[in-house]
Amino acid sequence: MNFTDEDMSQENSRRLRALFEMATDGIITMSSDGFIENVNQAACDLFGYAAGEMQGQKVNMLMAQYDRTHHDGYLKRYHETGDPHIIGIGRDVIGRRKDGHEFPLRLAVSEVKLDERTIYTGILHDVSAFRKAKEEVEKLNADLENKVKERTAALRQREVELKLALGKERELNELKSRFLSMASHEFKTPLSTVLSSAELIELYVEPEQQPKRERHINRIKDAVNQLTEVLDDFLSLSQLEQGRVICKPKLIDVRALISTSVESSEGQFKEGQEVILELADEPRTLMTDPKLLRHVLINLISNAAKYSSPGMPVTIRSAGTKDYCSITILDQGIGIPEEDQPHLFDRFFRARNVENVKGTGLGLNIVNHYVSLMGGRIEFTSKLGEGSSFTVHLPQDNSVL
Incomplete structure (x- = not known):
């Protein structure tokens, strides 16, 4: 069977149409003044419209409020300056479905010059799932970062607590050292006085030695009073530390x-x-x-x-x-x-x-x-x-x- 040029053209057209319809991304073609000419089924599913509801309508019907009001200006500026705002440049935009729901899209627009006119083709990909996954990843990263910060803060707090504990331990050791040094002196001295005076009193047995006995008895009394004062200080300190001292006005x-x-x-x-x-x-x-x-x-x-x-x-x-x-x-x-x-x-x-x-x-x-x-x-x-x-x-x- 011999195929004519017309047959080949029709076959190519059918193949292109099949590819157009089978594409998983939405595809829309529009005129140079922004009217929709063709849409594939993926685009219909994406926006919730039937093909007939979109064809012949301004493409900005599929855009969120800001782009909807500025789209004609984009086209006019491009026609006047040749400076593309979207054409040839992929970017993220916000689409608007028939029910008014807005969702994120990845849009790539290309310019196609035909013999008699120019059309634009837009390929649209719903990135809602990607955005959601990205937000979840960002949330997980933020949670992880917060946990790291919390853990770091906890470790630093623990470090501070350990330093304080070590400081208190050193202070306690120093206090113990001071206490032992003080106690050794404050107890040993009066006890030595008591012992030596008691031994000397035993030697003073004659009546005329009574003044000497009284002098040593007074020394013993002074030493006992000194010990009592030390013990009173210890008792007062202990009661203070235990919260047992209460002001009674x-x-x-x-x-x-x-x-x-x-x-x-x-x-x-x-x-x-x-x-x-x-x-x-x-x-x-x-x-x-x-x-x-x-x-x-x-x-x-x-x-x-x-x-x-x-x-x-x-x-x-x-x-x-x-x-x-x-x-x-x-x-x-x-x-x-x-x-x-x-x-x-x-x-x-x-x-x-x-x-x-x-x-x-x-x-x-x-x-x-x-x-x-x-x-x-x-x-x-x-x-x-x-x-x-x-x-x-x-x-x-x-x-x-």
Whole structure:
């Protein structure tokens, strides 16, 4: 069978049509002024129209609002300038189905010049599934990144916690070392005194040796009192750490409490030392915990006497405002080295110029805690060789604590 040129042309046309219809991507051809001429079945399925509903219509019926209103301008600019906006350039656009649903498309437009006219062919691929998969991948990546960040943050937090734990362990070891050193001295010295005095008393059997016996008995009493003070400090610290110390405010007479505190501190006074009271008329009364305040004042007064030379006075002043009562203890003693002052309220800390004076290094730490429990604050000034001044500021009424 011989095929004519016309037969071959028809066969080619049928093949092209078959390929056109069998394509899985949507294919649309349109005139140079933007009217749809041909669509394949994939394009119909893509947009939800029958072929007859699209043919002869402006192609912008298949576009989202922005491109729909600007499409004619795109064509006009291309015809005037030859500068393609889409033609020959694949890009992502938004399509619009018959039911109004908008979806992402990958669009490739080519220009076909025929003998008598020019047409445009658009190949459209629905990228909804790709976009969804991409979003899921991005979400997974974001989730993974967040988990990595969370894990990194957790590891960093753990690192910080470990450093803090190591710091606390080092601090604890240092405190233990200080405690052992202090305890060794503060217990050993008075115990040695007790032992030696007891042995000597046994030797003084004659009546005329009674003064010597009394001197050693007094030494034993002093040593026992010293041990009692150390144990009292340990007990106070333990109760504070266990949260067993509670502020119990009562209405107190300020002058009376200061007087009893001075009397309780007399055992620390050296020869010729006296207390000078410079007490204001107000406040006469104060709502606070008398037991805690008395402990604070006894400690500060005893320190003032202990770190001053014989004959040096200790001055106690009081003052008040409508909100606070202030009590100040001043001495003219050895003072505190400037470099030691930031650590003065630390546990077991003792300034370098008092190493030969008995003490646990707990007194001011406990005082600071007690003042805080009473809702107040403590401050001090000191100059080496000239003395120190400690001031306790307490609220006029801390009954709400």
